[in-house]
Amino acid sequence: MKKALTLGTLLIAFGVLYTTTSLAQVKNLKIGYSEPSVTGDINDLIEAHVTLINTSSSSIESKVKRIDKTIPAGHVTYFCYQICYSDAVEDSPDPVAIAAGDSTEKFKSYFDPLGTAGNGQVVYSFYNAANPSDSVILPISYSATDGTAGIKNINYSVLSAYPNPASSIVHIAFPAGQQSIIRMYDVTGKLVAQQQLESGILAHSIATTHLKNGVYSLVATDNAKVAYTKVVITN
Numbered sequence: 001m002k003k004a005l006t007l008g009t010l011l012i013a014f015g016v017l018y019t020t021t022s023l024a025q026v027k028n029l030k031i032g033y034s035e036p037s038v039t040g041d042i043n044d045l046i047e048a049h050v051t052l053i054n055t056s057s058s059s060i061e062s063k064v065k066r067i068d069k070t071i072p073a074g075h076v077t078y079f080c081y082q083i084c085y086s087d088a089v090e091d092s093p094d095p096v097a098i099a100a101g102d103s104t105e106k107f108k109s110y111f112d113p114l115g116t117a118g119n120g121q122v123v124y125s126f127y128n129a130a131n132p133s134d135s136v137i138l139p140i141s142y143s144a145t146d147g148t149a150g151i152k153n154i155n156y157s158v159l160s161a162y163p164n165p166a167s168s169i170v171h172i173a174f175p176a177g178q179q180s181i182i183r184m185y186d187v188t189g190k191l192v193a194q195q196q197l198e199s200g201i202l203a204h205s206i207a208t209t210h211l212k213n214g215v216y217s218l219v220a221t222d223n224a225k226v227a228y229t230k231v232v233i234t235n
Contacts, residue, residue: 027230028056029126029136032103036226038111039143046111048140052126054098061095061129064107067137067189072118075111075144079124082106091189095129113144123219125189132187137217137228159220159227165234172204172218180222182206187215197222208233 032051040046054060064081067090071077078087082096098104109122120142127135160173172182176197182204184193193206197220206218211233219228 027136028054028060028134029062029128030055031126031136031138033105034138034140036139037141037143039145040111040113042113042115042117042144042146044113046113046142046144048109048111048142049105050107050109050124050126050138050140051103051105052098052107052136053103054100057100059100060098060134062098062104063092063095063127063129065091065125065127065189066122067125067185068121068123068139068183068191071111071120071122072113072116074116075113075118075120077109077111077120077122079110080106080108109140111142111144117144117146119143121221123183123185125185125217127187133215135187135217137185137219139219139221139226139228141221141226157225157227159218159229161218161229161231165232166208167234168207168209170206170208170218170231170233172206172220173202174204174220174227175225176201176204176222180220182218182220185217185219186212192216209235211235 030053032053034050035048038046038048052062076087078085081092083094096104096106121139123139125135125137161170176199180197182195182197183191186192192211195206197204213234216231216233218231
């Protein structure tokens with residue numbers, strides 16, 4: 001009786017673990033159209049548009065969180081997701097519903113240089129309010145210049161990372177250029193690792209032994225490329 005009970009308990013525990021792990025790896029939110037890099041005049045409000053897609057068979061209550069911000073002194077950045085929020089708001093309090101198989105164009109990111117030239121970058125995490133692991137990371141770079149407006153073309157792609165799942169170390173293939181950086185974020189949008197890359201090197205590695213089990217986002221950026229992916233850590 002005790003053996004049967006123990007076996008039953010193990011089967012239930014395995015079922016819960018499998019369900020939890022499967023749920024954590026679900027990726028229903030995708031980026032459709034986006035402007036990962038924008039340029040504008042120092043006296044204009046610079047904006048970037050993003051289309052978010054729900055690829056699942058049910059409606060999703062989506063939210064967005066600004067997880068990283070590097071902007072020059074004197075610049076202001078904020079975002080609108082159906083509702084416009086002040087620059088002090090990092091996480092949108094009001095979810096936006098996206099029907100099954102549908103998309104939304106309600107997100108806009110704004111940068112106000114207030115008359116000062118400079119470059120900056122903001123990283124957003126779009127996520128399912130009911131399952132924050134179902135998320136997608138999008139870095140947006142901007143440049144405020146004197147008398148020039150327009151959109152700068154940037155190569156936006158999927159980052160190659162292996163092994164996945166990873167237990168102690170994850171390897172990344174990214175052709176590093178000048179000022180290349182790889183950042184790793186957990187499901188809450190917290191920056192857990194950051195590494196400056198050596199120019200001209202393709203293969204890079206990040207130790208993961210100090211991380212909790214879960215799903216993490218990797219974002220690699222430089223002046224001409226942005227690449228991202230997700231990895232599962234199982235230490």
